[in-house]
Amino acid sequence: xxxxxxxxxEMSVQEAETVTLSCTYDTSESDYYLFWYKQPPSRQMxxxxxxEAYKQQNATENRFSVNFQKAAKSFSLKISDSQLGDAAxxxxxxxxxxxxxxxxxxxxxxxxxx
Amino acid sequence: xxxxxxxxxxxVKRTGEKVFLECVQDMDHENMFWYRQDPGLGLRLIYFxxxxxxxxxxxxxxxxSVSREKKERFSLILESASTNQTSMYLCASIxxxxxxxxxxxxxxxxxx
Numbered sequence: 001x002x003x004x005x006x007x008x009x010e011m012s013v014q015e016a017e018t019v020t021l022s023c024t025y026d027t028s029e030s031d032y033y034l035f036w037y038k039q040p041p042s043r044q045m046x047x048x049x050x051x052e053a054y055k056q057q058n059a060t061e062n063r064f065s066v067n068f069q070k071a072a073k074s075f076s077l078k079i080s081d082s083q084l085g086d087a088a089x090x091x092x093x094x095x096x097x098x099x100x101x102x103x104x105x106x107x108x109x110x111x112x113x114x
Numbered sequence: 115x116x117x118x119x120x121x122x123x124x125x126v127k128r129t130g131e132k133v134f135l136e137c138v139q140d141m142d143h144e145n146m147f148w149y150r151q152d153p154g155l156g157l158r159l160i161y162f163x164x165x166x167x168x169x170x171x172x173x174x175x176x177x178x179s180v181s182r183e184k185k186e187r188f189s190l191i192l193e194s195a196s197t198n199q200t201s202m203y204l205c206a207s208i209x210x211x212x213x214x215x216x217x218x219x220x221x222x223x224x225x226x
Contacts (some may be wrong), residue, residue, distance in 0.1 A: 004156075006156075043219055045204065045206075045217035047214040047215070050214065091156060091157065095215075101159045101162050102149075102157070102159075102206075102215060103159075104149075104156040104157040104158070105156055107156050
């Protein structure tokens with residue numbers, strides 16, 4: 001069975017600084033999808049970024065980028081120029097074929113310090 | 115924009131009650147999912163459905179059942195609610211792998 005591990009239950013970052021959230025996963029599949037979701041106190045799950053495993057290029061969305069290391073099964077999220085609105089729970093997730101159920105990590109709570 | 119609507123944001127029920135959590139999506143999505151979210155455990159899959167009247171067990175189906183009579187609606191049923199089912203429940207739907215999975219706002223369920 002696939003598993004997703006987030007080793008940092010909590011992280012903090014100063015406003016305008018950069019922070020990296022870690023995620024590792026375990027799968028025997030060669031084709032799959034990886035995601036980072038953000039859950040602010042409003043509880044709405046918001047897709048931050050998505051990576052297709054067959055694409056070697058790391059995905060980027062504005063201030064958010066990933067470091068996808070397929071051989072190491074690592075998928076870290078980098079947030080640049082952190083803003084107060086970035087404070088939230090961040091979940092790393094895996095999906096075998098993109099529209100199958102997501103396997104989630106336990107989450108990392110990110111605090112942003114003004 | 116895709117809208118996934120969960121019928122209740124907060125719900126309080128008593129042990130032994132039969133509880134229905136409703137989820138409706140407005141984009142004709144094939145696939146729908148129910149997750150349970152607990153602090154320190156992340157989100158865990160309860161049940162999912164790929165089509166009307168089809169259902170598949172997820173990782174923690176015990177004590178739950180589901181119903182999908184219409185494509186847009188996916189109901190989660192707690193047959194006899196217990197206190198260990200106090201949790202946040204999230205519904206999601208998706209159409210194609212190229213699209214993101216869309217989530218509802220969640221139902222925070224308390225069983226007393």
